[in-house]
Amino acid sequence: MTNAASPARRFTGDHLVIASHNKGKIPEIAALLEGRVPRLTSAVEHGVPEPEETGDSYIANAELKARFVTEATGLPSLADDSGVSVGGLGGAPGIYSARWAEKPDGSGRDFAYAMEQVRLKLGDNPDRSARFVCALSLCWPDGHCETVEGEIRGQLVWPARGTKGFGYDPIFVPDGHSRTFGEMESAEKHGMSHRADAFHKLVARCFAP
Ligand SMILES: O=c1nc[nH]c2c1ncn2[C@H]1C[C@H](O)[C@@H](COP(=O)(O)OP(=O)(O)OP(=O)(O)O)O1
Numbered sequence: 001m002t003n004a005a006s007p008a009r010r011f012t013g014d015h016l017v018i019a020s021h022n023k024g025k026i027p028e029i030a031a032l033l034e035g036r037v038p039r040l041t042s043a044v045e046h047g048v049p050e051p052e053e054t055g056d057s058y059i060a061n062a063e064l065k066a067r068f069v070t071e072a073t074g075l076p077s078l079a080d081d082s083g084v085s086v087g088g089l090g091g092a093p094g095i096y097s098a099r100w101a102e103k104p105d106g107s108g109r110d111f112a113y114a115m116e117q118v119r120l121k122l123g124d125n126p127d128r129s130a131r132f133v134c135a136l137s138l139c140w141p142d143g144h145c146e147t148v149e150g151e152i153r154g155q156l157v158w159p160a161r162g163t164k165g166f167g168y169d170p171i172f173v174p175d176g177h178s179r180t181f182g183e184m185e186s187a188e189k190h191g192m193s194h195r196a197d198a199f200h201k202l203v204a205r206c207f208a209p
């Protein structure tokens, strides 16, 4: 974890690899970087497989993913580890948010299924509070990493609404709003999301002029 008191390392390179295989996240990360890096590629384009996410926190998993891609490519890399923590489920699924989307029949990830799992496990529990969390880790080939974490709080709603975004977006209504992330244009989500919150911190540490 980045020590806020330690001096941050600035990113001055011209090529950064996004250490993700998620087709929803990669364009969000590219948009949030807003042209700060001339060349962006993804782990998919470099043929780097998905590492096993064995960390016990978002931060540990983000660093693990970024280090894995940096070691495989020799290039600096930026990873995102994120998820949704539900109040009425004691913080679950949390770092296991992607795993909750894996169907028992082995057919891969299905977020309609994941959202239904959350609804069933909540049952009649009235606590529908939730927070999305995003850890971002930027790692260099010498092993140095700068890591930050962001969040947004909200409430879960059923039935799911909207087709924009990805993952659990159609059941998450951010506090102070009435539409789900699934009903918002990406620019509106980027104005408030956990990923945007983490990006503001990362930009301040590593990309500020
Ligand atoms: O903005 C979001 N809107 C909706 N759902 C979200 C969001 N952000 C994370 N999530 C959920 C779904 C995702 O699958 C999981 C993250 O799991 P996580 O392991 O970090 O990502 P992943 O496996 O999908 O891609 P990768 O590890 O290659 O970056 O949490």
Ligand SMILES: [Mg+2]
Binding pocket: 053, 098
């Ligand atoms: Mg993952």
